[in-house]
Amino acid sequence: MACLNKLSLVILSVLVLTASLASATQDPELKQCRHQCKHQRGFEEEQRQQCEQRCEEYIREKKHREREEEGYSRRSRESREEEEEKEESGERIEQNNPYLFEAEHFDTSVRTEEGRVHILKKFTERSKLLKGIENYRVGFLEANPHAFVAPVHFDADVIFFVASGRPTVTLLREEKRETFNLERGDVVHIPAGTPAYIVNRDEREKLFIVNLINPVYLPGEFESFHGPGGEDPESFYKAFSWKVLKAAFKRDRDEIERLFGQQKRGGITKASREQVEELSRHAEGGGGGGPIWPFKGETKGPFNLFRKHPVSSNRYGSLFEANTEDCKDLEDLNLMISFANITKGAMIAPNYNSKATKMSFVVDGEGWFEMACPHTPSEQGRQRGGGSAWQGEKSGKKFKRITGRLRRGMVFVVPAGHPVTAIASQNTNLQILCFEVNAKGNTRYPLAGRKNIVNNMDNVAKELAFGVPAREVERIFKSQNEEFFFPGPTQQEEGGHRAYM
Template sequence: MRMVKGGYRAGSFLHSPMHIGFISMEPNSLFIPQYLDSNLILFVHHGEARVGHIHSSELVERHLKHGDVYTIPAGSAFYLENRLENQRLRIICSIDITSESMGWHAFQSFFIGGGTHPASVLAGFDHNTLATALNVSPEELHTFLTRQTSGPIVHISGSHHKNMWSEFLTQEPHQKLAHLKRIVNFGEEAGPKEEKSTWSLRKFLFNLVNRENVVNHHHHHHKAPSVYNLYKKKPNFKNHYGWSKNVDSSDYSPLEQSGNGVYLVNLSPGSMMAPHVNPSAIEYGVVLKGTGRIQIVYPNGTLAMNARVREGNVFWVPRYFPFCQIASTNDHFEFFGFTTSARRNHQQFLAGKNSLMQSLRGPEFAAAFGIDEKRLNRIANAQHEQVILPASSWDSSQDKASEPERKKRTNFERIVGSLGSDMIMGFD
């Protein structure tokens, strides 16, 4: 897993309240059981996956395919599996920066399973205390805590030679649930003598791994989250020049808990998403296909960034900052992303048929530009399209990058400039 970090970046006054993660898993592999201190939204960019996580004291398993969106609440133990024999799994995810993460800029993974690499959260406790809590011998505990050495993503074999995680995945759901809970419950059947010495340890880990149980213990009738496929959704807007899809909590209720939305945009060659403002959310984007440009404007009316982006690039746009996305003239430009609001995002467009230019027409607006109303009306009515606008002959130069610019590009390029380098982010 790789991550583009949010938070405050060096030399910047802007705060990014979200990390963007990229999970890549080889065929027949498992991301071992863990929980995070942050809400997680998964988007399957390529391949298929099976995800299992704890929901209201039950193990829920879902099959995820290309375009699926799924949420995992903070503190909910989960695992990911790529069962396919010959296809990599690629997942893009949003990871909240929460006030509960003890001030760390990066999110924290708490591995339930583990050994020498990664270490299980259990390994930090005094071994005599832990052996007593689990009611096993010190020798058995040592084997239990040192057997795993393959890292957080392990290969699961289909052959006769099986490792511990292969055996875990072949179990029935109730057996997997018991396995995960056994690690943190420390035997709820403990006698009075054991109860006194292990209560605080058991309660501490039980609350961490099963925070969802604590938060939702009055709502056991709630069903586990379903899967939402973004590609199957009807576009919110579509014309000859592209389409856009937005998913909020009214479409997919699990987004309400994380407070985030998701979107997907596809622009035809040369077209643009009209200059607009997000008044209610910060926007994050990941380029899935093609190349294009992202232009962002400062509040004082100067250009903050004009960056060429391509597949794999990550960008973010601060709330209220005007911006637009422009497709190159030789290919479709598709990008997926997250917003920091689960409510319907009412974008305010600054150009086009449905824009503020139309809504504010009048003597006051004309006076603000120092022109008469007739001229203002001529400018306001010149664009007959809305939201996604067609290419113009004069903007073809946007695609022509200079030789120095081509040399600077990497898969996750960093754009030079104090604000620009924060808005196009690379892996740390």
């Protein structure tokens, strides 16, 4: 028994020594272990064989454990890397983000072979956090080349932005008809109750118009009224009794009935080339200048956002903006319009608005956004499941990072005071149109870049705020020399040396 105990202790010592040597020298452990067994004093042949057998068993078990640990470590590493990639690309999301709206949040109000109209549901249907913009609606119109949109008026003020196509828009103001040939970047205000009709005079490109709707009767509720027309869309004339219509038109019922029973092709139909030319023949130009340019004047009419100089521009992006001081129509609506074109892989500087809340429409491209939010999930009804990522503590004054993927046709809301950034994917530019309400007196505060707010602080204030010497604060906040558009996260890692057009 004593001999066996001695043998076990010797083998254990050999294995420990072998493991230590292997760790230090990376020599094959089995060879080292056998060598120790062979030259161990006092070992009989049988004891040497037992020692070598224990070496083999130990090595087999050790390698098995190492393979398991390596596989677990690799899976954990891959899982962490996948989570980081998803988080950086905006894919790490939870449902019911109250600030992000996708295709399922739109209702289709018009759909024909020639086009469609989609209207975003009321903001307050998602969350009470959006009560401040409950009176606004966002929508878009898509129409084929040479499509004609039937005459309609709304119990709402409507702002149109032409994202693509070349529409001719006609407004019927009392006894005056105003017709404008528009192009990409043109913005037009259609006052509540004003009848309007549209034709896409482009022969190849689809018409894409984004609109902001401000109801004047019921908050968040509006209706479209088709007058000139027939069965589809139904004319509101048909709501009146026949005796009223006969008296109003001084014609008999059969003639009136025949007139309003012909159109059955829907609210968006096809026009011939000759009809398109006739509709656009006497139109004024778009918002490129001349008498219909409304900046700093009382004249109403379209204006082109891209004819202004960008308020910020470099190789990473451009920002165009029209505010209440530029345009009489925007002043009346207390509205600002901006358009950001972020080059692929680049980002907008984290920033926030002092007063204005942004309703942002993704016109083209892909990417993601991140926003700092002080509200907890419970404040928006504990809606869980796709579109956002709530980070941080669930109690106390902790900021949550809300992030979501962005692609064409999506809408995201940025409340006043909420810091936000948007990042374009590596494959395509990201183009975002923003309707910014409550814009009068608004200031945009950059949080990074050459003109960030920290650089304007006193040195003592920097030291007190961050708890470190001012030079350490400045080393961080003065390192980014670009002003509003930066290289994105991946570009920063690569050194930001690649030029983007």
